[in-house]
Amino acid sequence: MKKLGKIGLIGLIASMLISLAPIPVKAVSSANTLAGLRKDLAAFEQQKRNNDNKKKWTQSEIVQKNNDIANAKKEIDASEVKIEEAKQSIEETNEKIKEYEAKTEEVMSFYQIMMGENSYLEFVSDSSSMTEMIMRIDAVEQLIAYNQEQLVTLEDLIKENEQRQVDLKKYENELNSNITSYESKIKELDSDLLELADISLSIEDDIQSQKDAIKTYEQMGCREDETLEACIARTSSNGGWLKPVPKGYIVSLFGYRQGNANVSSNHSGIDIGVSEGTTVLSSTNGTVVTILHTNCGGNQVYVQSYIDGKPYTVLYAHLKSVSVSKGQKVTQQTQIGISGGYSTSTLHGGYDRCTTGAHLHVSVSETVYQSYSNFVAHLINPPGYPKTKGAWFYSRTQWFD
Ligand SMILES: [Zn+2]
Incomplete structure (x- = not known):
């Protein structure tokens, strides 16, 4: 009876700790088979159709309001x-x-x-x-x-x-x-229109990103018998977090965003209001694990880092141009590229159908980059940013709890 009581107590403490911990993001299975990847593709396509409808609705609403x-x-x-x-x-x-x-x-x-x-x-x-x-x-x-x-x-x-x-x-x-x-x-x-469809990847792009990741980890000297996390921890320098731009404001927050009536989506990061052409520096010390160029997200740079005992992948999206290359080591002073979002938009003659205006999208995933779906499954609210829409930060070191 005494033993059971002890176990019961441990169980109680454990359940209390669990209930205090933040609600985990619903895990999406990391697609490691072709069937799984095809399933992801079908989901992407469905998402695209939904978002196209939302976008059409919002655009007609803007025309109506202008009238x-x-x-x-x-x-x-x-x-x-x-x-x-x-x-x-x-x-x-x-x-x-x-x-x-x-x-x-x-x-x-x-x-x-x-x-x-x-x-x-x-x-x-x-x-x-x-x-x-x-x-x-x-x-x-x-x-x-x-x-x-x-x-x-x-x-x-x-x-x-x-x-x-x-x-x-x-x-x-x-x-x-x-x-x-x-x-x-x-x-x-x-x-709401600034970034309706969020970032999405085609199956081909996701496969490419996985190949890039494997190559990057090989270059970093990861051993066959060690976990990727241990490898990242061993080879990375912890520099904490800095803002990627010296100032900006929060256009769109992380997570569920409710727009007007039909317009809502789960935002994978934060949108920082900066004028197009702004220099984007790396938030963290790390390694460029993959660079993608897609028609929903534009130029995207994924940086693998290890901060305070945890692996993180930081994504910078809708870039007008990229200044780094795959597998490159970066510090917090390295220029990732310059921001876009306006001229890159299909609305203004560009190729990126998932942006309408100038901004920088930043996503943070608490994971070692393996695949895009795995990256999405471990997204967190990018740390240290203002928590309200429209709020500004005025330096790279400014921190918001
Ligand atoms: Zn965004």
Whole structure:
């Protein structure tokens, strides 16, 4: 019973440790047979079809939003014209009111003079008859009534125009806020589009990468009877992690990314916002294990490193050009290449269908590179980067926990 209790306790501690450990990435079987590789290919093709659909949807959404913005801007222009018209109409009405007021005053003063004692006498003496005088008084009274009526109508018109101006201003504000929301929506959609399909490899490219890896490990002097990890540990120098560029911001985070409605994917790394042509340096000391050139990921450099007791493969993708060669030893001062992502995109006359704008994609896999599927199975969130989209880093040594 005592023995079982001890085992039970160990089991409990072990299960506690397991529950505290991060949830492991679901392992994908490393394809080491042709059948397995063919299966991977079918999956790649399915993924490509899904991503093409997502991309089409997002692009049509951007066109739609751009139309919405153009329409909203037109409506604002029209609304501004209407406001101008209303202001002018109010001014004209005010002029008319002034005229009527002047006329009324004239008529009123004439009426007062006429009704005054002296004028009355004058008037009587001037009049050929009493009847004519009464008729004149009547006409004056009617004129006054008419003018007052006109004034009321004009005052109503002014009130109406003022209300119209208030309504139009409100409408204009609504349209402006629509424009703002359309513009932010466009930005969001653009960033979703930056790299929709993620990196994917054809079966031929994966086979090539495996051949490259074997050759690299042979060159490194790995012995037939030692594990690849032991070989990497023995032949690598630990330099920790540096950022590959002196500054940049996080365009897209690692892992599941939810875009708009249908747009979501599992992102294999982080996208760093840098302008095209930026010098990309190696994050780690290590060896270039393979270099691939594909139509989904562009120029890709895979560097094998060993840091603080663990093997890592670091990938730099969508490069405009590459400055290293397969099997080359690199340090953290070695230039890997220069960044691309814009001119390399099929949208801008390039060949890489998995990028839409300038950026550097960095993936980190906690493994010795064997095959692409094995690399994907051990992906981790690249260490030391900001954890929020849009956040900047400003030096190669800046570290974010
Ligand atoms: Zn990416």
